[in-house]
Amino acid sequence: MTGRLADKVAIVTGAGSGIGAATARRFHEEGAKVVLADISGAEDVLAKELGDGALGVSTDVTSGESVRSVVAAAVDTFGKLDILYNNAGIDGEIAMVGDMSEEAWDKVQAINLRGVFLGIHHAIPEMLKGGGGSIINTASMAAMVAFPSMASYCAAKGGVIMLTKTAAAEYAAQGIRVNTISPGTIQTAITDSLPQDMIKAIIGRNPVGRIADPSEVASLAVFLASDESSFITGADHLIDGGYTLL
DSSP, rough: OSSSTTOOOOETTTTTTTTHHHHHOOOOOOOEEEEEEEESHHHHHHHHOOOOOOEEEEOTTTTTHHHHHHHHHHHHSSOOOOEEEEEOOOEEEEBBBOOOOHHHHHHIIIIIIIIHHHHHHHHHHHHHTOOEEEEEEOOOOTTTTTOTHHHHHHHHHHHHHHHHHHHHHGGGTTTTEEEEEEEEEESSSSHHOOHHHHHHHHTTTTOSSSOHHHHHHHHHHHHSSSGGGTTSSSOOESSSSSGOOO
């Protein structure tokens, strides 16, 4: 199969919907064999739709054993691991810091930050066996600017960026690149769940003046996953329509 990701094997977490689903589709179209990791069950539906070279695996990104198992499934089924896109995430409870429950704080940290750590932790040994790879982590423009009532989300995404930079520095000499994508307002289940006056206000301050489609993020992910970005590591890539310019 030809394509920008021909002969590569990828895992995409949060692949059941939104950015994850769009990216899994694009990776597959570009020739990669793709493991779709999600906890919703939608991963199996999309894997069946994509057909050969696609595998759905039920995955809890907060569980080290579950993440280890999805990495093992990729290697056992397709022989190696070249690409990991740590994309799974939630918005969490909308509340000011003084009102947010400890449980709500911990849940967002577990999925949005611990989940990224676990993905990197378990993918690196397999990538080293193959001489390198590309790891992409979903951060957010919320790592750059504050969004009141979303403290746990902002903190986790800031942590993702620094975790990414550290891992990139540690493994660059061994052929593993680690980068982040920081989306702005994208049409996903998260934006659907947030107060719509909040979303309208964000779009109103966005120089481009619209919400983005998940496919636009997927296009950036393809570039970072491919050999075209071979000299890029430890970098954050904003795709926010210019929101953080202002």
